[in-house]
Amino acid sequence: MTMTAPIVSCHLPSELNSFIGRRHEIAEVKRLLSDARLVTLIGVGGVGKTRLAMRVGFDLRRSYPDGVWLVELAALESPELLVQTVMECLEIQDRSVRPSIEVLTDHLRDKRMLLILDNCEHLLDECATVAETLMRAAPGLRILATSRQTLGVVGEQTMAVPPLPMPDFDLARSSTDSLKQFDAIRLFADRSQSVLPGFEITEDNQDSVARIVRRLDGIPLAIELAAVRLRAISVEQLLARLDDRFRLLTMGARTALPRQQTLRALIDWSYALCTEQERLLWGRLSVFSGGLDLEAAEHVCAGDGIEPDEVVDLVVGLVGKSVLAREGDQTTVRYRLLETIRQYGRDRLRESGDEAALRARHRDWFEDLASRGQREWFGPDQVAWFNRLRAEHGNIRSALDYCLTTPGEAVRGLAIATSLRFYWIATGSLREPRDWLDRLLASNDAEGDAAATARANALCVNARLAVLQSDFALAADMLEEARGLAKQLDSAAILAEISYVRGLATLLQRDIAGAADLLEEAVAGYREADAPMGVVNALLYLATAHSLLGHPGEAVTRFTEGLETCQAREDHWFRSYTLWVYGIEVWREGDVARAVEMEREAIRHKEPFDDRLGTALCIEALAWMAADGTPERAAVLFGASQERWRSFGAPPFGYLSGHHDTSEALARERLGEEAFEAAFRRGTELTPADALAYAMCEDVKPAKPAAAAQPSPLTRREMEIARLVAQGMTNKAIASTLVIAQRTAEGHVEHILTKLGFNSRSQIAAWVGEQGRLPGGAP
Numbered sequence: 001m002t003m004t005a006p007i008v009s010c011h012l013p014s015e016l017n018s019f020i021g022r023r024h025e026i027a028e029v030k031r032l033l034s035d036a037r038l039v040t041l042i043g044v045g046g047v048g049k050t051r052l053a054m055r056v057g058f059d060l061r062r063s064y065p066d067g068v069w070l071v072e073l074a075a076l077e078s079p080e081l082l083v084q085t086v087m088e089c090l091e092i093q094d095r096s097v098r099p100s101i102e103v104l105t106d107h108l109r110d111k112r113m114l115l116i117l118d119n120c121e122h123l124l125d126e127c128a129t130v131a132e133t134l135m136r137a138a139p140g141l142r143i144l145a146t147s148r149q150t151l152g153v154v155g156e157q158t159m160a161v162p163p164l165p166m167p168d169f170d171l172a173r174s175s176t177d178s179l180k181q182f183d184a185i186r187l188f189a190d191r192s193q194s195v196l197p198g199f200e201i202t203e204d205n206q207d208s209v210a211r212i213v214r215r216l217d218g219i220p221l222a223i224e225l226a227a228v229r230l231r232a233i234s235v236e237q238l239l240a241r242l243d244d245r246f247r248l249l250t251m252g253a254r255t256a257l258p259r260q261q262t263l264r265a266l267i268d269w270s271y272a273l274c275t276e277q278e279r280l281l282w283g284r285l286s287v288f289s290g291g292l293d294l295e296a297a298e299h300v301c302a303g304d305g306i307e308p309d310e311v312v313d314l315v316v317g318l319v320g321k322s323v324l325a326r327e328g329d330q331t332t333v334r335y336r337l338l339e340t341i342r343q344y345g346r347d348r349l350r351e352s353g354d355e356a357a358l359r360a361r362h363r364d365w366f367e368d369l370a371s372r373g374q375r376e377w378f379g380p381d382q383v384a385w386f387n388r389l390r391a392e393h394g395n396i397r398s399a400l401d402y403c404l405t406t407p408g409e410a411v412r413g414l415a416i417a418t419s420l421r422f423y424w425i426a427t428g429s430l431r432e433p434r435d436w437l438d439r440l441l442a443s444n445d446a447e448g449d450a451a452a453t454a455r456a457n458a459l460c461v462n463a464r465l466a467v468l469q470s471d472f473a474l475a476a477d478m479l480e481e482a483r484g485l486a487k488q489l490d491s492a493a494i495l496a497e498i499s500y501v502r503g504l505a506t507l508l509q510r511d512i513a514g515a516a517d518l519l520e521e522a523v524a525g526y527r528e529a530d531a532p533m534g535v536v537n538a539l540l541y542l543a544t545a546h547s548l549l550g551h552p553g554e555a556v557t558r559f560t561e562g563l564e565t566c567q568a569r570e571d572h573w574f575r576s577y578t579l580w581v582y583g584i585e586v587w588r589e590g591d592v593a594r595a596v597e598m599e600r601e602a603i604r605h606k607e608p609f610d611d612r613l614g615t616a617l618c619i620e621a622l623a624w625m626a627a628d629g630t631p632e633r634a635a636v637l638f639g640a641s642q643e644r645w646r647s648f649g650a651p652p653f654g655y656l657s658g659h660h661d662t663s664e665a666l667a668r669e670r671l672g673e674e675a676f677e678a679a680f681r682r683g684t685e686l687t688p689a690d691a692l693a694y695a696m697c698e699d700v701k702p703a704k705p706a707a708a709a710q711p712s713p714l715t716r717r718e719m720e721i722a723r724l725v726a727q728g729m730t731n732k733a734i735a736s737t738l739v740i741a742q743r744t745a746e747g748h749v750e751h752i753l754t755k756l757g758f759n760s761r762s763q764i765a766a767w768v769g770e771q772g773r774l775p776g777g778a779p
Contacts, residue, residue, distance in 0.1 A: 011069045011089075012054050012116075018190055019055050020220075021164060021183030022048070024761070028159060029056045033114075033142055036157035037135050040120075040145040043161035044322045044338060045270050046221030049146035052161060053116050056144065064142070066111040074119035079126040086115075086130065101130070105137035112140035120147040121273055121321070128153050148270060149320040160322075163218030163338070167210045176206050184213040187220060191227035205235045215242045217338040267344045273321055280305055281314045282323055283352060286345030287362045290394025291327065291336040300361045304354075328732060334391060359402050366392065366399040367412055370419040377422050378533035380570035383608040389423045396420070400436050410444035411451050414458040421461045426573060426609045430465045437462040449489060456485035460497040467505045475505055493534075496525025500538050507541055510655050516545040536562045536574045540581065547585045548655060555585050576605035580618055584659065587625050596625050600696055610744045612688075616644035619695045624663035631670035632679045638664060639683020640691035689751050690715055713755045721748045725761050726768040 029052065032039045041049045057068040071089040076082065083100040087107075094103045115134075120127040128151040131143050135155075145151060150158050166184035179185050180201060188209055192199040201209055212235070216222040229238050271279060284301040285292065297315060302308040315335065318324040324335045337345065349355045369392065373385045389396070396416070403413025417436045424433040437458050444455060459482035466475040479498050486494035503518030519542035526534035543558035559582040566575035583598030599618045606614045623637035668676045686694060693715050714722060724734045735745040749761070758764060 011067055012057055013070070019051060020187040020190060022052055022055070025052055025159070025161060026056055026059065029053075029144070030060065032157045032159060033060070033144065036155060037141065038131055038143045038145065038151070038153055038156045040147055040150055040156055040158045041161050042147055042150060042158055042322055044219065044325075044341065045148065045267060046219045047161050047163055047322075048220040049161050050118050051220070053118060053144050053146050057114055057116050060114060064112055064114045066113040066140075068114045068116070070116045070118060072118050073123060073127070076123065079123050082123060082126045082130055086117075101133060105134060108134055108138035108141055110140070111138060113138075114142045114144060117143060117145040120145050120151060121149055124149065124151060127151055148273065148322040160325075164213075164220060164223070166213045166218040176201055176203060179206055179210060182213075184218040184223060185209060188213055188223050188227055191224050192230050195228055196230045199230065208235045208239045212239050212242065215239070215339065217340050219338070219340060222340060264344070267341065270321065270323060270341075271344070271348075274323070275317070277306055277310065278314055278317050278321070278323075279348070281311070282318060282341075282345045283349035284345075284354075284358050285318075285324070285335075285337060286342045286349055287355075287358045287398070288337070288342075288395055289398045291334045291391065292395070293332075293334050296365055296395075297335070300358065300365050328730075332732070359398075362395070363399045363402045363409070363412070366395050367416050367419075370396065370416045373423065374419040374421070378536070378569055378571055378574070382570075382572055386423065386426055386609055389420065390427065400440075404436075404439055404443060408446070410440050411446045411454045413440045414444060414454040418454070418457045418461050421464065422573065424465065425468070426611065428611070428613055430469055434462060434465050434469075437465075452485050452489055453491070453494075456482045456489065456491070456494050457497075459485075460494065460501060464497075464501045464504070467501055467508065470508065472505050472509065475501065492525055493529035493531055496522050496529055496531065496534060496538075499525055500534065503538070504541055507545060507655055512545050512548045512655065516542060516549060519545060532565060532569075533574075536565050536571075536578075539565075540574065540578050543578075543585075544581045544655075547581070547588070552585065552589060556582075559585065572605040572608060576602045576611070576614060579605070580614065580621060583618075584621055584624075584656070587621075592625055592629065596622060599625070603692070603696060607740045607744060610740075610747075612644070615692060616641060619644065619691065620660065622695050623667075624659050627663040627667040628670070631667040632675065634663065634667040635671060635676045635679035636683035636686075637691075637695060638667070639680040640686050640694065641683075642680075643684050643686070644688070644691070687751055689718060689748055693717055714752060718748055718752050718755070721745065722752050722764050722768050725749065725752070726765040 029039060029041070033056070041053055043049050054070065057070070061068050069090055071086050073082070073085065076085055083104055087094065087100060087104055090104075090107065092103065092107050094100070096103065117127055117131065124147070127145065127147075131145070131151060132153050134141055135143065150156060164184040164187060165182050167179055167182050180189070185201065189199065189201050212226060213223055216226060226238060226242075233241075271282070274282065281297075281301055284306075285297065287300070288296070294312060294315060298308050298311045302311055306314065315324060319326050319335065323341060324337060327334045327336055346355070349358060370389075373389050376382075376385055400413050400416055403409040403416065414437070417433060417440060420433065424430065441455065441458055441462070444451065459478045463475040463478040463482070466472075466478070479501060482494065483498055486498060499518050499522035503515050503522055506518055507515035519538050522538040523535055523542060526532075526538060539558045539562040543555045543562065546552075546558065547555035559578060562578045563575065563582065565571075566578060579598045579602035583595045583602065586598060587595035599622050603615055603618045606618070619637055620641045623634045623641060626634035626637060671679065683691070721734055731745045731749060734740075734749075749764075752758075752764060756764065756767060758767070
């Protein structure tokens with residue numbers, strides 16, 4: 001007896017072009033369908049829900065003896081015809097007088113079938129009722145639905161379909177081969193080749209292509225519509241015209257529904273599904289850049305048709321309709337409009353005539369936020385404020401831009417930029433705030449004490465940033481103007497700030513005695529102004545000056561006062577820098593073990609800020625401390641430090657350079673020139689994460705040419721993060737779990753992908769699982 005293969009019934013249209021990417025999403029939908037009888041794919045229009053559903057259906061066709069069937073509902077406008085439409089798609093011919101739903105349930109009762117209900121959003125109630133009825137009657141039936149919001153049926157499992165993975169802006173300058181690993185790039189290339197045979201992504205156009213897919217949010221339909229335009233214009237011309245994307249992207253397939261032929265029509269469809277208040281909120285939310293939280297939405301968007309207590313329900317509604325994307329974890333929730341959705345909302349807001357008022361309210365909210373952040377920076381919530389301000393960086397830019405481009409608002413812009421002084425420094429971003437301050441100072445012509453105070457404070461902050469960039473001459477000019485304003489205002493706080501910045505500049509220029517005098521003056525001024533954060537900041541460098549002058553008693557007294565104040569305030573930032581220089585003083589006094597622990601404690605306090613400069617300073621100090629007793633370790637750390645200084649231009653510790661020179665010479669003498677150079681080279685080959693782990697004495701060793709292969713190419717920290725990735729955690733959740741900066745978590749994940757040669761988090765997860773099954777692998 002011969003066995004014949006079962007007949008596979010797959011009633012899906014043939015794919016007319018290639019299916020790109022979505023490996024992780026395909027696997028997840030299959031997993032959900034194995035556990036649930038109704039799975040709904042939700043997402044913004046054009047994100048690829050239909051193509052994903054059909055690909056899953058095709059892959060699973062052998063699992064359903066009675067077939068995989070597609071019911072397309074996008075063109076169905078009459079809800080009462082839903083059941084009839086399903087029957088027609090299932091090729092059920094009925095001439096009886098029985099209710100159609102009875103005929104349908106009888107037909108499906110014994111079937112093992114996958115039914116794809118595509119585009120349910122405009123028929124939610126009807127689709128929910130039919131789906132529930134059919135599943136009750138037919139236990140072998142599975143339903144895969146696509147919609148912009150959930151059906152709301154008991155037992156329904158949902159999966160949000162994200163945009164295609166795309167490169168960050170900093171990755172746009174990566175190699176062509178690495179860019180091609182991103183699904184959004186591959187889709188653009190594939191569709192471009194179909195209209196422009198021979199099209200390739202090259203070094204000349206790769207940056208423009210990367211920017212195009214980012215500007216289009218990685219939305220497949222938008223990318224496909226953009227690629228069609230290459231029939232007539234170049235990649236660079238396409239990028240230049242994307243600001244008017246709704247007019248540009250208007251050439252979809254002629255066989256598609258009208259709303260799928262243009263980007264604007266597609267979003268018009270989503271807009272039509274919203275209530276009047278949801279549409280109003282959508283437009284108002286468009287003033288936010290880079291996301292928002294619920295508190296911001298309530299303060300900026302309420303009023304004139306939306307009560308404050310109605311905002312949360314409207315936000316829930318927009319999330320449910322895939323207009324707003326929910327981000328974050330259980331403790332921190334933010335919302336984001338895809339840029340394409342945001343631009344559409346901004347157009348609607350302009351049409352309403354309310355844009356100016358909303359932008360002013362937006363500015364008011366972020367001015368208040370910056371002010372609160374400054375007041376609470378020196379305290380237990382410092383890290384939380386850093387993370388919050390970092391999340392709002394795009395909105396801060398928008399608020400500053402409003403102040404810069406709106407007549408009479410420059411003073412308030414100066415207040416915002418000045419309030420963020422320590423945030424700017426903590427991010428390591430000095431050029432951006434200087435640019436804002438330069439432009440705002442140039443455009444400010446307001447008069448009165450308030451304007452003079454704002455200007456003087458801004459000049460001091462700008463001068464401080466200039467000093468940190470060694471722009472001493474320009475800083476001196478700004479401080480001179482600030483001094484005149486401070487005397488006019490009789491402001492002890494501003495005079496203290498001037499003394500501090502002058503003292504810091506003098507220290508960096510190696511006039512140690514002069515710096516000590518100015519910093520002593522600053523400490524006294526800050527005390528008079530009751531500014532404890534200023535006191536601690538000035539004490540840090542005053543103590544350093546005394547240490548360099550050979551006054552250990554004076555140095556320790558001031559280091560101790562600063563450290564005790566930081567501990568009482570539960571501060572991390574100033575404490576980390578105090579520990580750095582205090583540790584150097586302790587090392588000079590001969591207590592190497594204590595000094596090393598102080599440097600490592602300083603690094604731990606820096607981690608939440610991803611303070612790369614500060615960490616590099618600590619690693620450098622640890623090299624000095626290792627030179628006598630463990631010279632090979634010192635050489636490795638010197639090599640690692642050199643690589644870090646490349647990104648900063650030069651080591652910014654000129655006043656401490658004597659320690660570097662003496663310690664390096666000692667390590668060379670102890671180790672021998674050849675061995676020192678070999679260890680130094682191994683240090684230069686360490687990744688930033690490995691260098692940090694080595695400095696912290698974690699289980700990481702610099703690779704030697706003849707070293708035996710390790711069971712895992714990852715460091716202990718990277719393996720820890722890889723396991724969290726395998727658990728499905730986002731970078732933000734990983735950062736929260738490990739109490740590190742989100743940028744640090746992102747950097748670790750990028751290193752893991754690079755080391756393993758992967759391009760997706762799902763590959764990391766699979767690798768972690770495989771390691772757990774290998775002898776000696778990670779558990």
